[in-house]
Amino acid sequence: MRRLGLGATLGAGIALGALLPPLATSLRSWLGAGEEAVPAAKADDGLVVLSAEQIAAEHIGAVAAAPGTLARVITAPAVLTADSDRIGKVAAKVAGTIAELRKKLGDVVEKGEVVAVIDSREVADAKSDYLAALVALDLQTALFQREKGLYEKKIAAEQSFLKARGAYEEARLHVDLARQKLAALDLSDEEIAELPRQKPSALRRKDIRAPSGGKVIERRVVLGQPVGGEGQEKELYAIADLSILSAEISVAIADLADVREGQRVRLTHGEEAAAEGRIVYIRPTIDHETHSGRAIASFSNEALQLRPGAAMTARVFLTEREAAVRIPRSALVSFEGEQVVFVRAPDGFVKRKVAAGESDRDFVEIQSGLAPGEEVAATNVFVLKAELGKTRLEGLD
Structure with missing residues (x-):
């Protein structure tokens, strides 16, 4: 009987041992059923598996690789001014008194239009x-x-x-x-x-005509005021055509040698682009107060959105060239000593090694490894890099 009881106990132990692993697996599965699934990365092919909802939740933005321009740009402060070739002064060439003033501040004036009348002996x-x-x-x-x-x-x-x-x-x-x-x-x-x-x-009446068209920006006299004589006011109005404006750009001496007439200039105010123009003149002298050079750029202002006297930021495009494939700089990352991008795939993003070329402040040229039209992660790329790195470490355990 003792021998029979020992055999039964041994058989029960063996059967229990065979059942423990499946039970443990089922228990772990049951305990984890309520937890949110964690994105899985496949270290062997560089795939980070993410659903569309997870991509949106992590704020991972993708952009398409495409041809574009690479530019070497300098940034400098600029001040808007009226174009000196488009400012007219209405002067009294005879001595007399103001009999009529036909224009107010802000009025539009045509070239040759009578703007005032002087009573003159x-x-x-x-x-x-x-x-x-x-x-x-x-x-x-x-x-x-x-x-x-x-x-x-x-x-x-x-x-x-x-x-x-x-x-x-x-x-x-x-x-x-x-x-x-x-x-x-x-x-x-x-x-x-x-x-x-x-x-x-x-x-006795003398018509005073506008020498140029534009808007009245100054009115310096009143009715009945003597003008044109010795010690008297000779300028009646100032008229400016503000459809074309100039900008005085302060260029650092280190950058002055690279600035050329004809280069493209973009004016910005804060983060918003305001206008684009070209450099038309570079002063040969240096400002002794600021120790900087001066470049004059011309801008179209047909909508009259720009105002003389406004302080702006000028981006001067020193060089520009076309790149066959261009992506944002944020899309290119270093991973395990290689330059890689994360290309959009049906299941998420795939790490891909690329060869980068020249770059500017915003974009980088891709010489090989990426074709135009392929989408790459450009924002919050560190999430993909971290997930792939974590999977690699888990694979080593």
């Missing part, structure tokens, strides 16, 4: 002299024609003819001199031609 005297010279010329012309006819018919003496011709030439000279004086007072040929038909009350 100087203009009245010049117009009167011209009109008197015209009357005298008409009289001397009639006398000269009469004497010329009599002389040709041998009725009048040559002396009378020569005297009449001299008076005629003198009268014509007076008209020319009076016309030149009016032109010096800024009267146009059309205005001078209209003088004989002008009312006497208008002789």
Whole structure:
């Protein structure tokens, strides 16, 4: 009986030992059923298995590799200014008082448009002299024609003819001199031609016209104010065409040798791009206060969004070249001594070794290992790198 009991006990132990591993496995599976599944990485092929929901939860963004431009760029402070070739000063070229001001600040002005009227004795005297010279010329012309006819018919003496011709030439000279004086007072040929038909009350009035088109940015006089004389205001308005602006860019001396006319410039304010233009001039001197060079760039401002005087940041593109395949710099990482990217796959992302070329501040060229159109992880790439590294370590245990 003792021998039979010992055999039964031994058989039960063997059977229990055979059942323990499956039971332990089932127990572990049961205990872990309620836990969230952890993304699995396959170390052998570099695959990090992630579902679309997990990719979104980890904020992993993917971008497509594509051709693009690589640029060497410098960043420098810039200040917007009005283009000096598009600023006009409306000046009083005669002494008088302001009779009319036809434009206010901000008004749009066309080139040649009358913007003010001056009441001027100087203009009245010049117009009167011209009109008197015209009357005298008409009289001397009639006398000269009469004497010329009599002389040709041998009725009048040559002396009378020569005297009449001299008076005629003198009268014509007076008209020319009076016309030149009016032109010096800024009267146009059309205005001078209209003088004989002008009312006497208008002789004192002088129209002031805009030398260029644009917007009124300054008005320096008021109605009734004396202008144009000694010690008096001569500038009435300042007009600027703000559809084209300039920017003065402070370039560090170390970068000045690489800056060229014609290079592309992008103005930014904060993180937003404001305008793009080109360098049109580089000053040959150095600012002794800032110890920097000055480059002038021109920008289109048709929408009038840019304002003179604003401080901006200028990005000057020193060199630009095309790359067949380009990805964001954040997409390229180092893993176990190799430069790799994580390429989008149906099950997640796959590590792939690539050969990188030149780069700029934002992008890097891929010379081999990646084709245009393939998507690579570009944000939160460290999550993929960490997961793959952890799997490699677990594989060593």
